Amino acid sequence: MCEANILIIGGGISGLSTAWWLAEGGARPEVWDAAPRMGGKIRSHSESGYLTEDAAGILMNFHQEVDQLVEASGLSDKKISRGTDMRRYVVHKGELRPVPMKLPALLASSMWSLRGKLRMATELLVAKGGHERETVSEFIRRRLGNEILEKVMDPFIAGTLASDPDKANAWAVLPRLTDLERRYGSFTSGMFINRVLHKKGRANIAEAFSFFGGMAQLTKQMAAHPAINTRKEFKAVDIEPADKDGWRVTGVNSQGIEITRRFKQVVISTPAPTAANLLNSINGELGKLLQGIEYAPLTVLHLGMTRDSIAHPLDGTGFLAPRQEQLSFNGNIWMSTLFPDRAPEGKVLLTSYIGGARHPHRCSWSEQQMVGNTLQDLRQLVGVTGEPEYVRSVQHAQALPLYHGHYYERAESVRSQLGKHRGLHLAANYLDGVSARDRIIQGAITAQRILNSRRQSASREPTTHINPAVAH
Ligand SMILES: Cc1cc2nc3c(=O)[nH]c(=O)nc-3n(C[C@H](O)[C@H](O)[C@H](O)COP(=O)(O)OP(=O)(O)OC[C@H]3O[C@@H](n4cnc5c(N)ncnc54)[C@H](O)[C@@H]3O)c2cc1C
Numbered sequence: 001m002c003e004a005n006i007l008i009i010g011g012g013i014s015g016l017s018t019a020w021w022l023a024e025g026g027a028r029p030e031v032w033d034a035a036p037r038m039g040g041k042i043r044s045h046s047e048s049g050y051l052t053e054d055a056a057g058i059l060m061n062f063h064q065e066v067d068q069l070v071e072a073s074g075l076s077d078k079k080i081s082r083g084t085d086m087r088r089y090v091v092h093k094g095e096l097r098p099v100p101m102k103l104p105a106l107l108a109s110s111m112w113s114l115r116g117k118l119r120m121a122t123e124l125l126v127a128k129g130g131h132e133r134e135t136v137s138e139f140i141r142r143r144l145g146n147e148i149l150e151k152v153m154d155p156f157i158a159g160t161l162a163s164d165p166d167k168a169n170a171w172a173v174l175p176r177l178t179d180l181e182r183r184y185g186s187f188t189s190g191m192f193i194n195r196v197l198h199k200k201g202r203a204n205i206a207e208a209f210s211f212f213g214g215m216a217q218l219t220k221q222m223a224a225h226p227a228i229n230t231r232k233e234f235k236a237v238d239i240e241p242a243d244k245d246g247w248r249v250t251g252v253n254s255q256g257i258e259i260t261r262r263f264k265q266v267v268i269s270t271p272a273p274t275a276a277n278l279l280n281s282i283n284g285e286l287g288k289l290l291q292g293i294e295y296a297p298l299t300v301l302h303l304g305m306t307r308d309s310i311a312h313p314l315d316g317t318g319f320l321a322p323r324q325e326q327l328s329f330n331g332n333i334w335m336s337t338l339f340p341d342r343a344p345e346g347k348v349l350l351t352s353y354i355g356g357a358r359h360p361h362r363c364s365w366s367e368q369q370m371v372g373n374t375l376q377d378l379r380q381l382v383g384v385t386g387e388p389e390y391v392r393s394v395q396h397a398q399a400l401p402l403y404h405g406h407y408y409e410r411a412e413s414v415r416s417q418l419g420k421h422r423g424l425h426l427a428a429n430y431l432d433g434v435s436a437r438d439r440i441i442q443g444a445i446t447a448q449r450i451l452n453s454r455r456q457s458a459s460r461e462p463t464t465h466i467n468p469a470v471a472h
Contacts, residue, residue, distance in 0.1 A: 006450060007032065007249055007263040009236040009278070010428070012040020013056075013436055015269030016222040017443025018427045020069065023227035025451045030263075031228060032251055034235035038223040041396065042436070044214025049344035052302040054394045056215050056436045057335060057351065058317075060084070062206040066440050073221040080339045081209040087316030090155060091325045096312070096381055099152060103188070112147050119145030124188040128181060132171055132408045139170035139178065143187065155320035159331030161434065162296040162356030162400045172403040175433075208317075210339050215436070239266060239278050239424075246423055265450050267425040271295070271398060275426060282424075286417040289410055293430045297363040298399035299354045301329070301370050303378075304390030307346050311383025314348060319381070328362065328373035329354045332381075347389070350378070357402055367393045401430035425450065 006022060008015040011033035019029045031038070041055035061067070070076060089096040092111050100106040107117050126143050134142075136157055140149040149165065157165040161173060171178045180190030211217040223230050233254040242248045246264040253259070268275045272293040280287035318333035329352040336343035336350075343349040352374050355363035365373070371391055378384040411431055418426060427446040432438055 006265045008267045010269035011038040013439040014428045016219055017440045018267050018446045019228045020222040021444045021447030023225045028227045031230045032234040036233050039216055039219035042215050042219050044216035048390050050304045050390050051214050051342045052392050058208050059436045060208050061437050065444050078211040079209050084206045084208055089319035091321050096319050116147035124186045128185045133405045134170045136165040136168045136170045155322045159320040162298045163402050164357040167404045169403050169405050169407040172407045265423045267427050269427045272430045283417055289414050294402045295398035296357040296400055297355050297360050298396050299363050300394045301352045302392040303350050303388040305388050307348050309386040327377045330356055400434050
């Protein structure tokens with residue numbers, strides 16, 4: 001049995017970004033994936049002139065490491081970038097209303113009652129509070145009142161994270177806002193101070209982007225790094241400690257042939273239930289913690305339509321649906337407005353997200369039911385007439401892990417159990433954020449940790465370093 005150095009189990013964006021940063025730091029990692037293609041949930045699909053995404057469709061970024069990865073992997077020319085100031089809509093009393101993005105416009109909007117406006121305007125005066133188990137609903141209600149929770153934050157959490165604001169952990173899913181409160185006492189003063197810093201060039205500018213050819217360009221390019229060795233259709237089925245040091249990992253190929261190899265470092269980047277199965281015999285407590293992570297199901301429904309069959313100008317990113325509006329989906333993104341290559345000339349692509357933690361039963365609707373219910377809502381909201389010329393739906397039984405109230409205790413326990421096993425790492429979207437951006441950052445941090453430990457344990461090896469900025 002030959003010994004290799006670093007194995008990454010799972011070639012989704014979490015595993016690939018860890019591998020990519022390791023490769024940039026001079027290592028030669030191996031990535032195993034059970035599926036016939038790398039990229040995990042991220043997949044871009046071209047058909048009939050439409051380009052649709054199975055999962056991540058927009059990368060919202062404000063981290064320089066993400067820029068660094070995009071540039072170093074040669075994707076800068078393929079990037080389609082949008083500012084984060086594009087109009088966003090929300091449904092209010094059965095109509096689309098632009099979400100005011102600046103404070104004066106927010107306070108002037110007729111979406112709020114006078115009482116609601118006063119409550120928002122006095123955010124500066126609300127005493128600092130909060131705790132690590134506080135939910136999004138508790139946090140927003142405490143600082144800004146109920147109206148903004150119901151009309152904006154509730155649909156934001158349901159629409160972007162498939163989560164439920166009554167259960168989602170505020171520190172975990174709203175890190176920037178909760179951080180503003182912790183550092184400056186209020187959002188209003190925090191945002192003001194950040195704006196001043198931003199003018200002086202100390203903060204990163206936010207940007208929303210994808211690529212010509214779709215988000216899968218990113219995972220493809222990472223997997224193509226010359227120092228990364230990828231093995232598709234190779235499923236890890238067992239991990240056990242090796243005699244002296246490192247790990248013996250068994251994988252099964254598509255012909256059912258088992259191969260056992262020895263690695264010094266192993267990164268598990270699969271969804272939590274698979275990680276739990278792999279780790280149960282090594283550390284039952286860790287297996288139990290991972291097994292307990294809940295996931296929400298979600299269906300992505302893409303509708304391609306002729307431009308002239310929709311009355312609305314579609315002049316924004318799309319819209320989110322508050323709970324009380326009782327729509328059949330959580331949000332509807334106008335993909336072809338964001339990224340023009342998503343639909344043929346004279347056509348548009350509208351993508352809806354159905355189900356999530358609040359309405360998991362909707363994921364069992366047939367495609368016909370989903371299309372019918374979605375069209376009924378779209379007819380009223382954006383003036384759709386006629387039928388779609390293109391339909392594609394993608395079902396994810398376990399779409400996204402839910403960062404519910406006790407997220408911090410669980411994450412801490414996971415890290416403390418993991419710390420007992422030298423050379424074993426977890427890099428996946430049930431820790432440190434679900435977004436593609438957070439996956440890239442976590443990959444960089446995990447890679448740096450591995451490179452540092454290699455350096456410590458083998459001082460004879462040449463020093464490797466990727467970027468000190470990410471090793472915090
Ligand atoms: C519908 C949807 C929309 C989203 N939209 C956005 C968005 O617009 N913007 C954004 O930033 N994020 C978005 N996300 C989030 C983001 O896409 C995911 O969090 C991310 O892609 C998850 O990557 P991952 O590598 O952690 O997991 P996965 O992509 O699930 O990858 C895990 C990999 O492990 C492999 N595997 C499993 N078991 C084994 C085994 N035993 N051996 C070997 N390999 C194994 C699997 O085959 C898979 O390739 C969205 C997610 C979903 C579901």
